[in-house]
Amino acid sequence: MISQIVSAVGVVIAGVFVCALYYWLSDKILQAVFPVPVDNVRAASVNLNRRATVRPWLFLGPALILLVVYLVYPVVATFILSFYDRSGGDFVGLANYRWAIQDAQFRQSIFNNILWLAVVPAACTFFGLVIAVLTDRIWWGNLAKSLIFMPMAISFVGASVIWKFIYEYRGGTETQIGLLNAVVQAIGGNPQVWISLPFWNNFFLMVILIWIQTGFAMVILSAALRGIPEETIEAAVIDGANGWQIFWKIMVPQIWGTIAVVWTTITILVLKVFDIVLTMTNGQWNTMVLANLMFDWMFRGGGDSGRSAVIALVIMAAVTPIMIWNIRQANKEMGGH
Amino acid sequence: MSAVASLRRIGLPRLVVHLSVLVICIIWLIPTLGILVTSFRDAGQIAASGWWTAFTGAAETSAARLGDPSTAKQNGATYVITGSVFEGGKGGAVRAFGTRVAAPTEFAVGKAADLGDGETLTINEDGSYTYSKNAPFEGRGKRVYLSVATPPSFTTENYRTVLTSQGIGQSFVNSLTVAVPATIIPILIAAFAAYALSWMEFPGRALIIALVVGLIVVPLQMSLIPLLKMYNEIGNFFGVPSRSYAGIWLAHSAFGMPLAIYLLRNYIAGLPREIIESARVDGASDFEIFVKIILPLSFPALASFSIFQFLWTWNDLLVAMVFLGTGKDQLVLTGALNALLGSMGGKWEILTASAFITIVVPIIVFFALQRYLVRGLLAGSVKGG
Numbered sequence: 001m002i003s004q005i006v007s008a009v010g011v012v013i014a015g016v017f018v019c020a021l022y023y024w025l026s027d028k029i030l031q032a033v034f035p036v037p038v039d040n041v042r043a044a045s046v047n048l049n050r051r052a053t054v055r056p057w058l059f060l061g062p063a064l065i066l067l068v069v070y071l072v073y074p075v076v077a078t079f080i081l082s083f084y085d086r087s088g089g090d091f092v093g094l095a096n097y098r099w100a101i102q103d104a105q106f107r108q109s110i111f112n113n114i115l116w117l118a119v120v121p122a123a124c125t126f127f128g129l130v131i132a133v134l135t136d137r138i139w140w141g142n143l144a145k146s147l148i149f150m151p152m153a154i155s156f157v158g159a160s161v162i163w164k165f166i167y168e169y170r171g172g173t174e175t176q177i178g179l180l181n182a183v184v185q186a187i188g189g190n191p192q193v194w195i196s197l198p199f200w201n202n203f204f205l206m207v208i209l210i211w212i213q214t215g216f217a218m219v220i221l222s223a224a225l226r227g228i229p230e231e232t233i234e235a236a237v238i239d240g241a242n243g244w245q246i247f248w249k250i251m252v253p254q255i256w257g258t259i260a261v262v263w264t265t266i267t268i269l270v271l272k273v274f275d276i277v278l279t280m281t282n283g284q285w286n287t288m289v290l291a292n293l294m295f296d297w298m299f300r301g302g303g304d305s306g307r308s309a310v311i312a313l314v315i316m317a318a319v320t321p322i323m324i325w326n327i328r329q330a331n332k333e334m335g336g337h
Numbered sequence: 338m339s340a341v342a343s344l345r346r347i348g349l350p351r352l353v354v355h356l357s358v359l360v361i362c363i364i365w366l367i368p369t370l371g372i373l374v375t376s377f378r379d380a381g382q383i384a385a386s387g388w389w390t391a392f393t394g395a396a397e398t399s400a401a402r403l404g405d406p407s408t409a410k411q412n413g414a415t416y417v418i419t420g421s422v423f424e425g426g427k428g429g430a431v432r433a434f435g436t437r438v439a440a441p442t443e444f445a446v447g448k449a450a451d452l453g454d455g456e457t458l459t460i461n462e463d464g465s466y467t468y469s470k471n472a473p474f475e476g477r478g479k480r481v482y483l484s485v486a487t488p489p490s491f492t493t494e495n496y497r498t499v500l501t502s503q504g505i506g507q508s509f510v511n512s513l514t515v516a517v518p519a520t521i522i523p524i525l526i527a528a529f530a531a532y533a534l535s536w537m538e539f540p541g542r543a544l545i546i547a548l549v550v551g552l553i554v555v556p557l558q559m560s561l562i563p564l565l566k567m568y569n570e571i572g573n574f575f576g577v578p579s580r581s582y583a584g585i586w587l588a589h590s591a592f593g594m595p596l597a598i599y600l601l602r603n604y605i606a607g608l609p610r611e612i613i614e615s616a617r618v619d620g621a622s623d624f625e626i627f628v629k630i631i632l633p634l635s636f637p638a639l640a641s642f643s644i645f646q647f648l649w650t651w652n653d654l655l656v657a658m659v660f661l662g663t664g665k666d667q668l669v670l671t672g673a674l675n676a677l678l679g680s681m682g683g684k685w686e687i688l689t690a691s692a693f694i695t696i697v698v699p700i701i702v703f704f705a706l707q708r709y710l711v712r713g714l715l716a717g718s719v720k721g722g
Contacts, residue, residue, distance in 0.1 A: 004666070008514040011582070012521055019525045027624040055623055056539040063530035063594055064545075066523075070560060070591030071552050077563035088566070134358050138351075144358050146707065148365045153703035154696045155652030157671040161678065161692035162368045165375065165685060173439075177387050177685070179371060211368065216714065223715055272556050275654045279675050294558050295655070298565070305562050312558040323554045330550040334543065 019062070026058045075316070082309035086302075096306040106311070108286055109293045113318075115202055116209075116273060116289065121266040123210045125259060128217025132225055133247065135218075145222070149215035156212070156275035163208045164280060167194040196285040205287060208276050213269065217262045224258035225251065264322045271318050290315050369696075376689040377491045383685050392489055398441045399485050403458075403466065406474030415469045422483060423464040429485040434460045441482040495690035505691050507665055508673040512695075514582060515657065515669055516650040519589035520643050526590065527597035527642070528605075528635065532627050534598065535606035536613055546602070552595040561659055564588065568660065580667065585660040592656065593646045600716055604638035605631055641713025644706050648699050670695040 034047035034054075085092050100106045131148060135141035151159065168178030169191055176182045181191035195201050228251055236250045252259075274291040281287045283296065294311035297304045375388045385397055401422040409416040422431065435443030436452060444450035449459045455471035458481070468479070500506040533539075534546055572579025608631070616626050632639075650656075654671040661667045668676070674691050681687045703710065 004510055004514060008517065008582075011586075012518045015518055015522050015586075016525065019522065023525075023529055023624065027622065031622075052537075053539065056533040056537040056542075059529040059533035059537070059623075059627075060545070062526045063598060066526065066587070066591040066594050067548070067552060070564065070588060071555055071595070072548075074560035074563040075555060078559050081562060131358070131361060134354050134361075137354050138358060141358070144362050146704070147362050149707070150700065150703060151365070151369070153648055153699040154369070155654070155671050155699070157654050157674050158652075158692050158696040161674060161688055162372050164678070165371055165689065166368055168685075174384075175386055177383065179367070179387065179389070182387050182389075211365070219711055219714055223711075268554050268556075272558065275671070278654070279678055291556075291558055291655075295561075295658075298562060298659075305566070308562055312556070312562065315556045316559050319554050319556060323551050326554060327547050327550050331543070331547060334546065 022062065023059070026061075027055075030054060030058065078309045078312050078316075081305050082313055084306050086304035086306055088305045092306065096310045099307060100310050100314075105288055105293060109288045109290045109311075110314070112202055112287060112289050113271065116206060116270045117267060119203070119206050120209050120213070120270045121263045123206075124213040124217045124266050125221075125262050127210070127214045128219075128262065129221050129252075129259075131214065131218045132222035136222060136225060145215075145218060149219060151212045152215045154212065156208075157279050159208050159212055160276055160279035163204075163211070164195070167204060169193045195281055195287075198286050201281065201285055201287055205276055205280050208280075209270065209273060213266055217266065220258060220262050221255065224255040228254050264325070268319055268322060271315050372689040372692050375685055376495055376693045377493065378495075378686070379490050379492050380495070380684075380686040382487070382490065391491075397485050397487050398438075399483050400438070400480060401483055402478040402480055403468050405478045406476065409474050412469075415471050416473055418466075418468040418474065418478075420466060421464040422460060422466055422481065429464075429487055430462050431460055431464055431483050432462075432486050433484045434458075435482050436479070438482050441484045495686045496694070499687055499690045499694065503673075503677065503687060503691065504665055504668070505670070505673060505694055508668050508670045509694060511666070511668060512651055512670040512698075515585055515589070515661070516647055518582075518586045519593075519650040520647045522586060523590040523593050523597050523646060524639055524643055527594055527601055528632065528639065529627065530598050531601035531605050532623075532631055534602050535608075536626075537623065549595050549598045549602075553599055555595075557592060557655060560592070561655075565659055578662075580660060580662040582661075582667075585656065588656055588660050589646075589650050589653070593642075593649065596645070597642050600642050600713060601635065601638050603716055604635055608634055637709060637712060638716070640706065640709040641716065644702060644710045645713055647702060648710075651699055 030051055034050045036044040036047050038044070081088050082096055083091060083093060085095075131145075135144045135148075138144070154162070166179045167181075168176075169181055170176050170178070176185055176191050180194060185191055194204050197204075232250055232254065233246060236246050241250070272291055273289060274295065277283060277287055277289050277292045278295075283289075283292050290311055294308050294315070297308040297311065371388050374391050375383055378388065378391055381397070382391070403422075404418040404420045406418070408420075409418045411417075422434075423429065431446050433442035433445055434450075435441045436458075437443070444458075444460075446460055446462050449457045451457055456469070458466065458468045458479075460466040460481070460483070500509075534542060534549075568579045568584055571577075612630060612634075613626060616630055621629070652671065653669075654675060657669045657672055661669065661672075663672065663676075670691075674688075674695055677688060677691055
């Protein structure tokens with residue numbers, strides 16, 4: 001264990017050193033290859049231009065290599081693999097896609113993903129907005145925000161343990177030690193095995209993600225609310241609008257852009273939800289989602305890269321519209337720079 | 338009047354706002370509080386009562402035998418045995434008692450219970466009892482079952498157990514081994530790239546920026562299969578293990594790279610042009626400008642990104658499951674916790690203590706550096722976690 005810590009520390013230092021050395025050394029080499037003689041203005045300006053041409057690529061090099069090897073190439077490779085058999089050796093055309101359409105578990109996953117998409121972003125944005133409005137009005141609002149924001153730091157696995165304890169069920173006459181069953185019992189209901197209740201168990205898993213992500217929505221929306229020009233609200237007050245009208249007709253329309261950003265960010269997160277389902281049910285009792293099904297097929301029976309790739313592509317297809325929108329927005333902003 | 342002040346004027350009465358925020362905060366805190374309290378409770382108490390009763394003590398069922406008939410004293414027509422149910426055992430406070438194991442709370446303490454056959458039994462809270470019958474007692478001393486309130490007992494034993502015998506201590510070190518280099522390595526690489534994309538003119542710049550923005554949302558799932566194949570091939574070719582720390586450092590660095598470049602570029606491009614131009618006029622090279630001016634000025638953005646990346650790598654399960662082994666020397670905390678959920682289901686003293694160890698580091702980071710985290714979120718809320 002000690003040796004592992006020492007080697008980890010060593011790697012950090014060595015890694016940073018190697019990185020720094022690369023940038024420093026490549027810059028020195030660049031200067032040596034294209035010298036700028038003081039007595040020859042013409043040669044100097046030619047070489048300065050050459051340096052300016054090469055230098056951006058030296059700076060970008062390592063980042064571009066990582067992006068291409070770990071993201072660009074795999075996206076292309078996954079697309080190609082989806083037309084090949086389980087080991088990636090033989091071309092099978094659309095067989096994997098045909099399998100997916102007919103597979104009951106795949107359909108179940110699509111259905112559950114749609115359920116997640118319909119509930120989680122909406123719930124997070126709604127609660128986030130309500131809490132942002134409420135906490136902006138009290139003196140201990142920042143403390144309250146911190147507490148609601150805190151689950152953001154907790155891993156999905158940790159959060160799953162936390163909530164599994166709440167959903168805990170004890171059979172027979174044993175005391176219910178799970179909070180939910182204890183409450184249900186106290187108000188006269190029957191304790192349930194919540195995470196294996198078909199259909200409804202999806203919602204018990206969603207609660208975990210809502211608990212984690214509401215703080216994120218709250219922070220972003222709270223910043224947007226504070227940015228609303230005060231004149232618009234004052235004008236509405238003078239015109240005799242009540243609080244409800246001011247909120248829905250003056251404030252919400254002015255933060256639509258931010259609401260869209262929060263909504264899409266959580267949508268992307270929901271499409272990739274994996275840890276929560278893995279640790280709570282591992283897809284049993286009809287809770288399977290695409291990311292888990294994909295992981296399952298990566299290793300099931302030695303792994304089936306074709307089917308797994310098809311499932312990954314479905315997730316990719318779902319985020320593509322958001323991706324295009326983001327790139328357009330970024331290009332628009334860049335126009336000003 | 339600021340927008341915040343205007344907000345104060347509208348809507349619900351103050352008290353309602355205070356109360357609803359208080360209720361929301363309590364709802365949000367209770368789940369975490371539950372495992373924190375449970376992780377310090379004794380295993381027996383965890384199973385016997387809900388964690389919310391931890392501070393009032395738990396009720397445990399225990400059995401006791403009343404005195405032998407030979408100790409009975411005759412008092413007129415009745416025979417009486419007296420004593421304490423706690424004789425030779427630990428103390429406590431009796432809450433209720435019964436004569437059948439299935440019903441240890443059949444009779445209330447302090448009141449005479451009619452057991453039939455002319456027998457009555459009174460057990461007081463302190464354990465003293467009076468057992469009487471209108472005829473001589475027969476057989477052995479009678480068995481009674483008691484619901485005993487035990488004082489709340491807290492222990493750090495659970496933590497000692499998980500840290501040593503459950504391997505959580507080793508996993509803690511493994512998680513640090515993954516997260517720290519995977520946070521530091523991408524920062525430097527991304528910062529150089531962000532500078533090039535902000536302050537250097539070259540063909541293809543806009544295209545690369547569009548690529549970076551697009552890659553921010555590419556799901557990890559798209560990368561896993563080809564990378565797994567690639568790692569296995571490299572491992573076979575060079576005869577090295579395909580699952581290694583070096584492999585996961587590079588993977589995490591690459592997966593965090595688009596957001597890192599995006600965040601840092603937004604910040605670095607917004608630095609005042611005059612500073613950079615005047616340095617150029619003074620003859621500083623781009624390398625010098627970057628090291629001496631850009632890096633120190635970008636500290637807030639670097640801090641924001643490193644918090645993101647640290648939380649993400651520390652809390653990650655998927656990447657670790659694919660790129661790291663499940664052996665003792667490579668299992669990270671999230672993986673270990675997931676394995677414990679499978680093997681220790683229901684043993685909440687183990688699970689809660691382990692869970693708390695995995696979440697304590699990110700929570701400390703969160704509260705210490707929340708300012709930077711919020712700033713980063715506001716700047717980069719296009720990535721989905």
